[in-house]
Amino acid sequence: MHFIRFYHDPLTCGRIAFLWRQETVKKSAFVRRFLSAAAVTGLVATGSLTAAHQTARAAGPVTIIFWNGPDTTGTVPTLIKNFNNMEKGKIKVVLQTQSATTDNYFTTIQRGLHAGSTTPDVFAGDVIWPAQLAGQNLVLPVDKYFSKSEQSKYIPGTIQDVQYKGHIYGAPWFTDFGMIYYRKDLLQKYHMAVPTTWEQLQSEAKTLVAKKAVKEGFVFQGAQYEGLVCDALEYIRGAGGYVYPVNKANSTQAQAAKGLQTMASMITSGASPKAVTTYQESQTNNDFVDGLAAFARNWPYMWANAQAKGSKVIGKVGVTNMLHEPGQQGYSTLGGWWLGINKNSKNPDASWTFINYLISMSAQQYWAIHGGHAVAMIAANKSDSVVKALPWLPSVTKNLNLVPRPTSPVYNDISLEMQKDFHGVLAGSMSASAAVKSTDSFIQMAEARFK
Amino acid sequence: MSVQQVTQPLSRQKPRGEGLSEEARVGYLFVAPAIILVVVIAFWPIVQSIWFSLTNYLPDYPQYGSSFVGLQNYGKLFQDVTFTGSIGWTVLFTVVSVALEFVLGLLFAIVMNQKFYGRSLVRAAVLVPWAFPTVISAVVWKNLIWQNNTGAIPGFLHAIVPGLVPSDWAPLASSSSLIAAMIVTDVWKTAPYMALLLLAGLQVISSEVYEAGRVDGASVMQRFWRITLPLLKPAIVVALLFRTLDAFRAFDIFFVIAGSALQSMSLYAYNNIIVSAINFPLGTAAAVCIFIGTIIISVIYVRGFGAQIVSA
Numbered sequence: 001m002h003f004i005r006f007y008h009d010p011l012t013c014g015r016i017a018f019l020w021r022q023e024t025v026k027k028s029a030f031v032r033r034f035l036s037a038a039a040v041t042g043l044v045a046t047g048s049l050t051a052a053h054q055t056a057r058a059a060g061p062v063t064i065i066f067w068n069g070p071d072t073t074g075t076v077p078t079l080i081k082n083f084n085n086m087e088k089g090k091i092k093v094v095l096q097t098q099s100a101t102t103d104n105y106f107t108t109i110q111r112g113l114h115a116g117s118t119t120p121d122v123f124a125g126d127v128i129w130p131a132q133l134a135g136q137n138l139v140l141p142v143d144k145y146f147s148k149s150e151q152s153k154y155i156p157g158t159i160q161d162v163q164y165k166g167h168i169y170g171a172p173w174f175t176d177f178g179m180i181y182y183r184k185d186l187l188q189k190y191h192m193a194v195p196t197t198w199e200q201l202q203s204e205a206k207t208l209v210a211k212k213a214v215k216e217g218f219v220f221q222g223a224q225y226e227g228l229v230c231d232a233l234e235y236i237r238g239a240g241g242y243v244y245p246v247n248k249a250n251s252t253q254a255q256a257a258k259g260l261q262t263m264a265s266m267i268t269s270g271a272s273p274k275a276v277t278t279y280q281e282s283q284t285n286n287d288f289v290d291g292l293a294a295f296a297r298n299w300p301y302m303w304a305n306a307q308a309k310g311s312k313v314i315g316k317v318g319v320t321n322m323l324h325e326p327g328q329q330g331y332s333t334l335g336g337w338w339l340g341i342n343k344n345s346k347n348p349d350a351s352w353t354f355i356n357y358l359i360s361m362s363a364q365q366y367w368a369i370h371g372g373h374a375v376a377m378i379a380a381n382k383s384d385s386v387v388k389a390l391p392w393l394p395s396v397t398k399n400l401n402l403v404p405r406p407t408s409p410v411y412n413d414i415s416l417e418m419q420k421d422f423h424g425v426l427a428g429s430m431s432a433s434a435a436v437k438s439t440d441s442f443i444q445m446a447e448a449r450f451k
Numbered sequence: 452m453s454v455q456q457v458t459q460p461l462s463r464q465k466p467r468g469e470g471l472s473e474e475a476r477v478g479y480l481f482v483a484p485a486i487i488l489v490v491v492i493a494f495w496p497i498v499q500s501i502w503f504s505l506t507n508y509l510p511d512y513p514q515y516g517s518s519f520v521g522l523q524n525y526g527k528l529f530q531d532v533t534f535t536g537s538i539g540w541t542v543l544f545t546v547v548s549v550a551l552e553f554v555l556g557l558l559f560a561i562v563m564n565q566k567f568y569g570r571s572l573v574r575a576a577v578l579v580p581w582a583f584p585t586v587i588s589a590v591v592w593k594n595l596i597w598q599n600n601t602g603a604i605p606g607f608l609h610a611i612v613p614g615l616v617p618s619d620w621a622p623l624a625s626s627s628s629l630i631a632a633m634i635v636t637d638v639w640k641t642a643p644y645m646a647l648l649l650l651a652g653l654q655v656i657s658s659e660v661y662e663a664g665r666v667d668g669a670s671v672m673q674r675f676w677r678i679t680l681p682l683l684k685p686a687i688v689v690a691l692l693f694r695t696l697d698a699f700r701a702f703d704i705f706f707v708i709a710g711s712a713l714q715s716m717s718l719y720a721y722n723n724i725i726v727s728a729i730n731f732p733l734g735t736a737a738a739v740c741i742f743i744g745t746i747i748i749s750v751i752y753v754r755g756f757g758a759q760i761v762s763a
Contacts, residue, residue, distance in 0.1 A: 107726055136511065216619075224711045275599035275621030278712075287600055410728045419711060420533070450512070450729065
């Protein structure tokens with residue numbers, strides 16, 4: 001979901017029809033269950049044929065199909081063009097853009113790989129994927145391409161993310177973490193300090209709305225989807241609670257519930273609009289960039305949009321680390337994207353050549369500056385040109401505490417449960433302590449049964 | 452149905468010998484590919500789904516094996532408030548949207564059946580919403596009509612009738628306005644389809660019947676209630692049947708506009724079969740429930756209202 005930066009939602013229903021057009025669909029568990037499910041529910045009808053699937057098999061350059069989430073900054077096509085020019089006659093990378101909602105993108109790729117598809121060769125994916133994909137043996141281990149000394153050039157946490165049971169399954173591309181965006185100009189005008197606790201943010205947001213300085217105080221990702229999990233974990237961890245690992249979660253249920261209460265109080269206090277329970281990243285981004293909101297929780301990408309042509313808040317935006325309860329520390333949910341190779345790819349060597357280019361110094365710098373991301377390569381983030389484009393980067397990363405999402409081969413199910421529980425709290429239909437208990441018992445069950 | 456159609460005329464010649472006549476045998480041979488196809492792509496998966504819903508088989512974890520668990524999955528299914536809730540939402544969505552589509556569709560059909568200048572243009576224009584794939588109209592309506600800051604409706608209602616809705620009204624944030632938003636979107640998209648089916652029915656009604664009515668001094672309303680509706684009934688029942696089944700299995704509108712916040716039965720089945728790695732049996736049980744629901748709807752229409760699907 002970290003890729004959503006548009007004024008529209010993705011069209012995602014093509015995936016089912018698309019699965020039928022994979023080149024190699026082996027008879028598999030998925031095909032069987034898809035057939036049965038489709039016949040009964042009539043899901044096939046949702047097919048809208050979008051992506052083109054030309055896979056050149058002729059002589060000449062090797063074609064590498066690259067799947068990525070949408071990127072409207074146009075940075076990825078430029079990087080691919082550069083690479084194709086460098087490797088002219090040898091390798092040609094073709095980009096196929098996937099759904100902007102990571103949950104849907106993941107379903108597409110996981111089901112495709114499960115069915116034995118040879119497309120894509122290379123894909124960019126969310127950091128919660130490696131355990132699920134490697135656990136089901138769907139991605140190629142890249143130990144032979146990616147030496148330990150090379151790995152040490154990247155942020156250690158991002159390397160850990162792509163490891164599973166002693167092997168490395170890809171390369172980190174960029175890293176994501178929650179940040180608080182605020183309107184410098186409004187805080188100055190109304191003599192307010194940059195908030196350090198949720199309480200402070202809430203009271204400042206309320207005041208700004210009451211004074212009609214803005215329409216909305218604070219916007220974040222409150223819709224029932226993966227993004228809500230990321231936001232809620234920050235409140236939970238920022239109150240001293242855990243949802244994972246299980247033993248820590250058990251002993252900190254009260255703190256976790258306090259965190260969720262704080263999140264829900266954003267709406268009940270009037271600091272956040274009621275509509276925030278329908279917000280994903282794109283709505284958060286739209287409201288903040290259109291100058292409708294005073295504060296926003298979002299990923300680093302929004303900085304570039306806030307400074308881009310058409311933004312109503314150019315030069316008026318400040319960024320600070322994630323907030324917390326008094327006496328606690330702020331934690332940002334760890335996101336970010338990595339690059340993996342399909343286990344069935346016909347061209348693993350060429351695939352790695354492309355990945356290796358994307359994680360090289362020049363490509364990482366270009367991606368940071370034009371894509372607006374904190375990238376995985378340590379030296380690139382520290383380089384002058386990147387710091388000039390992302391001035392908040394040094395200060396935010398200096399005080400950055402990260403909270404990972406649970407690592408599990410059945411993360412999808414854990415996430416669905418958390419989405420349901422946390423959204424219940426936001427909508428007022430579930431108490432915070434009941435939500436925490438329900439999440440904890442589900443994760444315990446998943447840990448015990450699906451390790 | 453195809454078997455009957457082919458064999459009926461042949462059966463008249465049957466008394467010549469025992470069993471099937473030569474021609475009947477050839478007839479069966481000709482329809483065999485169609486029957487085999489139906490069995491393989493429709494019947495077999497249904498049987499398999501029913502079987503899966505009675506086991507604890509997990510396609511992502513084949514190592515756990517598969518054993519028969521009877522109706523256990525159905526027991527769990529009906530304890531899940533998300534599923535029981537989804538039945539309610541699906542039924543509400545189906546009843547209200549089909550009713551509105553019928554009234555609007557009939558109105559359109561009657562208008563389009565009149566002779567007036569530019570009639571073919573109107574007929575084409577009315578069909579435009581139907582030409583959009585549902586996902587696309589759902590995305591457009593979600594963002595440009597219903598979403599709080601980017602949509603037209605919340606701002607418009609607030610502007611024309613101050614106090615009717617609050618300035619921060621978010622139609623998508625509460626279940627009641629969310630289902631209403633989805634129903635309106637669906638009506639916009641499928642009323643033209645209803646109109647098309649009913650227009651076809653109207654065109655078969657002979658103008659002589661109306662002339663006779665006029666000669667006998669029947670008023671416009673009398674002609675509508677006594678002539679149009681009774682003669683249109685076969686077309687109405689078939690159109691309603693199609694739309695009810697479609698609405699009952701609605702997936703795309705819920706998937707796009709509501710996400711997981713308000714699930715239809717099909718979306719519930721999808722979430723459990725496709726997204727989840729561990730709730731496959733529950734999802735297939737839900738799919739079977741949808742299947743049973745569609746059968747019940749069909750039986751009600753065919754037996755209760757005498758829908759003649761074949762001849763229509």
